Amino acid sequence: MIQIKNLTKNYNDYAAVKDISLDIKKGELCVMIGPSGCGKSTTLKVLNRLETPTEGSVFINGEDISNIDPVILRRGIGYVIQNVGLFPHMTASENIATVPQLLKWDKNKIGERVEYLLNLVGLEPFEYSKKYPAELSGGEAQRVGVARALAADPEVLLMDEPFGALDPITRSELQRSLVKIQSELKKTILFVTHDIDEAILLADMVVLMKDGEIVQSGSPTQMLEFPVNKFVRDFVGTDRALKRLSLTKVETFCKPAPYVSLNTDISNAVEMIDNGIYIWVVDENEKPCGWLDAYMDEPTGFVKDYCTIDSFENFTVSKKQSVKEALNKMIKSGVNQLVVVDGDERLLGEISIDDIIQKS
Amino acid sequence: MILFKRADKKLFLMLFALMLFAILPELLMPLYKATAKIGQDLVYSRAPILSLLVEHIWLTLFSSGLSAIFGIMLGVLVTTKAGEDFKQVVTMFGSIGQTLPPVAVLAIAAGFVGYGTKPTLIALFLYGLFPIIAGTIAGLNAVGRDIILAAEGMGMTESQIFLKVKLPLAAEVIIAGVRTSVVINIGTATIGAAIGAGGLGAPIMAGLINDNFPFIIQGGVAVGLLAVFTDRLISLFEMRIRAYRT
Numbered sequence A: 001m002i003q004i005k006n007l008t009k010n011y012n013d014y015a016a017v018k019d020i021s022l023d024i025k026k027g028e029l030c031v032m033i034g035p036s037g038c039g040k041s042t043t044l045k046v047l048n049r050l051e052t053p054t055e056g057s058v059f060i061n062g063e064d065i066s067n068i069d070p071v072i073l074r075r076g077i078g079y080v081i082q083n084v085g086l087f088p089h090m091t092a093s094e095n096i097a098t099v100p101q102l103l104k105w106d107k108n109k110i111g112e113r114v115e116y117l118l119n120l121v122g123l124e125p126f127e128y129s130k131k132y133p134a135e136l137s138g139g140e141a142q143r144v145g146v147a148r149a150l151a152a153d154p155e156v157l158l159m160d161e162p163f164g165a166l167d168p169i170t171r172s173e174l175q176r177s178l179v180k181i182q183s184e185l186k187k188t189i190l191f192v193t194h195d196i197d198e199a200i201l202l203a204d205m206v207v208l209m210k211d212g213e214i215v216q217s218g219s220p221t222q223m224l225e226f227p228v229n230k231f232v233r234d235f236v237g238t239d240r241a242l243k244r245l246s247l248t249k250v251e252t253f254c255k256p257a258p259y260v261s262l263n264t265d266i267s268n269a270v271e272m273i274d275n276g277i278y279i280w281v282v283d284e285n286e287k288p289c290g291w292l293d294a295y296m297d298e299p300t301g302f303v304k305d306y307c308t309i310d311s312f313e314n315f316t317v318s319k320k321q322s323v324k325e326a327l328n329k330m331i332k333s334g335v336n337q338l339v340v341v342d343g344d345e346r347l348l349g350e351i352s353i354d355d356i357i358q359k360s
Numbered sequence B: 001m002i003l004f005k006r007a008d009k010k011l012f013l014m015l016f017a018l019m020l021f022a023i024l025p026e027l028l029m030p031l032y033k034a035t036a037k038i039g040q041d042l043v044y045s046r047a048p049i050l051s052l053l054v055e056h057i058w059l060t061l062f063s064s065g066l067s068a069i070f071g072i073m074l075g076v077l078v079t080t081k082a083g084e085d086f087k088q089v090v091t092m093f094g095s096i097g098q099t100l101p102p103v104a105v106l107a108i109a110a111g112f113v114g115y116g117t118k119p120t121l122i123a124l125f126l127y128g129l130f131p132i133i134a135g136t137i138a139g140l141n142a143v144g145r146d147i148i149l150a151a152e153g154m155g156m157t158e159s160q161i162f163l164k165v166k167l168p169l170a171a172e173v174i175i176a177g178v179r180t181s182v183v184i185n186i187g188t189a190t191i192g193a194a195i196g197a198g199g200l201g202a203p204i205m206a207g208l209i210n211d212n213f214p215f216i217i218q219g220g221v222a223v224g225l226l227a228v229f230t231d232r233l234i235s236l237f238e239m240r241i242r243a244y245r246t
């Protein structure tokens, strides 16, 4: 979809970008990361012809962009910048409608599109469409910025540190929104950041740059597992192993676990614990509700008379959550294992801290 | 005009006072009596204040209109890429014109085109140019770099960026420059009377020459009222423009 071939950009004698080549597939979110001044913004600006390459060329959809009128090219590419750059004299709706208006869309079509986009980025149209940028919080403003970039349904989106100026909580909200939007729309996105956690969270492919050159590119897992040199190792940080766990799903480490129901006869349950020290307990819907410890004095009756009942959130994780989240819960609850549940909150198995440490 | 939808009390009060005084300068008779020397005329009688006021308005309207047109054009020109090189020259000439005493500008202009309304208009035009150029440049330069980057990145053409983004955002500051210029011109226009341009300067000049204080008061009060009224009028306009940005 986007091919950058031997791109070099000099400012006077200073080479901001040195001979970089990059291929971004359709529907892929590529995160370009690197220290400040390494040429990320410059590369992005070459793609929508805000800068002219000194050498090399860029192809979008197989077409050399130097053959496309810059104005036409830009209307077909969404562009989001760090400081948002909303027009202060226009409402949220008018801001979003900018490109469709430049493209002379029909009024009704623009209205529908704006409403759809406000919903898409999580802003209630009734409340927000008439607001001016000065009345929006930083997070809301950037949501409008994203909607504005998506307005004419471009195939390609360029995002230059779009969440860089937001506080951590708002930033992670917008990151999650972007993940959701991207899973729906499957745009081809080149996303610039200098935040490694953001890169790992969002990227299909990460491109790490330094001094105008690409140092390493590949999937987030590849970068974390096989950093090519000290610069990459340092950049991804000493907590590489932990970061990798944030990319791994709980189901990877899930193993089957025995369980009994609340109404099981206690003697059967004791038999099932065998030489273990506990067994999980589920309710009539197979939803985990607690556990049963092995040490009991001559028990009679049912499991429900002896087991420990705990609230669901305290001792379960969903198979789709990250191992990092599971570890976090274990540490918080002071336990060595958690129940793994599927989407319907039914018991699937368990995950234990020992397995995580031994197998990762 | 939308401007007057929400009646502005102060504005109407100022207008009322101005018109009343122009028609009936005798209203301040006690003041004239108290300041006049024995045997002096108390009310300027060579022309009614009202017709002098109309003359004065024409003088400033015409000169400030020209200043606004040329000032905004020059200001816009020197903020484009093509005109950047002229920025220094234009602002330099503008500020030199501003530091010359108006009487000197008037005398030079009279030297070229003779006495009367013409040299006065030229002097006022030149004099009113600088605040407008300065306001236009300031207003356009104040439009954020990121806003323009976004506009450019979205595929607006140069002229679309200017008309849809820069100009509306700079309008308030540009109009503020125009207001300063007009108000200064209303005051400065009084000296036109010295070379026969008429206007509210006439009673003031006559008063100065004949040592007649009431005449000076009559011209001065009328000019003052006209200035505050105009200032208010244009301020309201500025506020209306700003309302779009909340």
Ligand SMILES: Nc1ncnc2c1ncn2[C@@H]1O[C@H](COP(=O)(O)OP(=O)(O)O)[C@@H](O)[C@H]1O
Pocket: A011, A016, A034, A035, A036, A037, A038, A039, A040, A041, A042, A043
């Ligand atoms: N218009 C310009 N003129 C001169 N130098 C520039 C210009 N734009 C960027 N640079 C320089 O190019 C280098 C790369 O800049 P940039 O791409 O903005 O870095 P990044 O976005 O990675 O922080 C920096 O050293 C910067 O100073």
Ligand SMILES: [Mg+2]
Pocket: A037, A040, A041, A042, A160
């Ligand atoms: Mg940058």
